[in-house]
Amino acid sequence: SLIHSAAGAELPPDGLIRRPPVRAPHHGASAVALIGGGSTRLRPGEISLAHRGVLFLDEMGEFPTSVLEALRQPLEQGTVRVTRACGSATFPARFLLVAAMNPCPCGEAGRPGACRCSEMARLRYARRLSGPLLDRFDLRILIHRPPADSVLTGPDGESSARVAERVAAVRERSRSRGPATNAEIGPDAIDELAPLGPDALSLLEGVLRIGALSPRGVQRVRTVALTVADLAGEDPPLKPSHVATALGLRLEPTQLLKAVAS
Numbered sequence: 001s002l003i004h005s006a007a008g009a010e011l012p013p014d015g016l017i018r019r020p021p022v023r024a025p026h027h028g029a030s031a032v033a034l035i036g037g038g039s040t041r042l043r044p045g046e047i048s049l050a051h052r053g054v055l056f057l058d059e060m061g062e063f064p065t066s067v068l069e070a071l072r073q074p075l076e077q078g079t080v081r082v083t084r085a086c087g088s089a090t091f092p093a094r095f096l097l098v099a100a101m102n103p104c105p106c107g108e109a110g111r112p113g114a115c116r117c118s119e120m121a122r123l124r125y126a127r128r129l130s131g132p133l134l135d136r137f138d139l140r141i142l143i144h145r146p147p148a149d150s151v152l153t154g155p156d157g158e159s160s161a162r163v164a165e166r167v168a169a170v171r172e173r174s175r176s177r178g179p180a181t182n183a184e185i186g187p188d189a190i191d192e193l194a195p196l197g198p199d200a201l202s203l204l205e206g207v208l209r210i211g212a213l214s215p216r217g218v219q220r221v222r223t224v225a226l227t228v229a230d231l232a233g234e235d236p237p238l239k240p241s242h243v244a245t246a247l248g249l250r251l252e253p254t255q256l257l258k259a260v261a262s
Contacts, residue, residue, distance in 0.1 A: 003051055003092065007044045021053035023095075027062035035070050036082040042089045045082075047074050050095040061101040061128050068133055071097070075136045097137070111145070138183070138220045139249045170230040182223045182230070190219060194226040197237040204243060212255040221246045 001017045004010075011017065025034060025046045032038075036045035047055055057063060074080040078094035103109035104117045105125050117125075134140070174182050177193050185193050196204065204221070207213050213221065224246035225238045234242075 003044050003048050006091075007049060009049065021050050022056065023047075023050040023053070024056040024058060027057070027059045029063075029067065031064075031067045031070050034067055035074075035080055036089075036091055037084055038086065039084065040086055042082055042084060042087060044091040045080075047071065047080060047093040047095060048091040051092045053095060055095045055097050057097070057099040059101060060099040061105075061125050063128070065128050065130070068128065069130060072133055072136065099137070135214055135216055137250075138224050141249065166231065170227060173230045174227075182227045185223050185226075187219055190222055193236070194222045195237040196222070196243070197239055199240045200225070200238045200243045203240050203247075207247060207251070207255075210255065212251055217250070221250060224249060 001011060001015060004017060004021075005015075023046045029046065032045065034046045036043060036048060060068070074093040074095075075097060078092065079090050080093045081088065081090050104115055104122045106116045108114035108116065109122065115122075171181060174180065178189070179185050179193075182194075204213075204218060207221075208218065221243065222238070225242040226236065228242045228245045229236065229238060232242075
């Protein structure tokens, strides 16, 4: 509520925001709108308005590279330092970043004969996302176009209420270990809270040998693997199945196969 008040945003009648925020800025948003700033008075941006909630970047590939790169420090530290001629301020910015983008500018890559983009256009599009920024995404899911006959009917799935129950149970397990969420486990606590079994360690070593993970990536894979174990109701040490699931949510299938073979 304090952050929204500082930004001049409208508050509920009682002045308190009780639900985690969900912010979805347009891909034309400036760095000031996203990060914060101001000429006479510093105001928090979208990433601070999403504090303890969700920041959704739809069409992420259309955001200017400079705007996307400005997310790196807040994603790492959970705060953002804004400095302008009128002064400096540090705003909280611990949010869950969710992003979506097409595989190419026209959106048809992957369908034989359908993509209208040149090789150079696809390359420029991919270069909008730097390696260090992608490294901060714990999960990277490639979603294929669904068959035409399933668009209207769709497959049966779990209800949102059921998923919410499972998430609440996992978060309770996480809180019993100390951090509010597994994502907040730091490098100094990862060995204690997410120890690896011998076979799981061997699998991660194989991934490192082929250069598919950075040190930060290893840390994030372990926290995701811990969440996989929590969802299964299993305690550490982490098993190969936990680590393999986490790797499968981050790496290309060919990278995972190389790691197993190594």
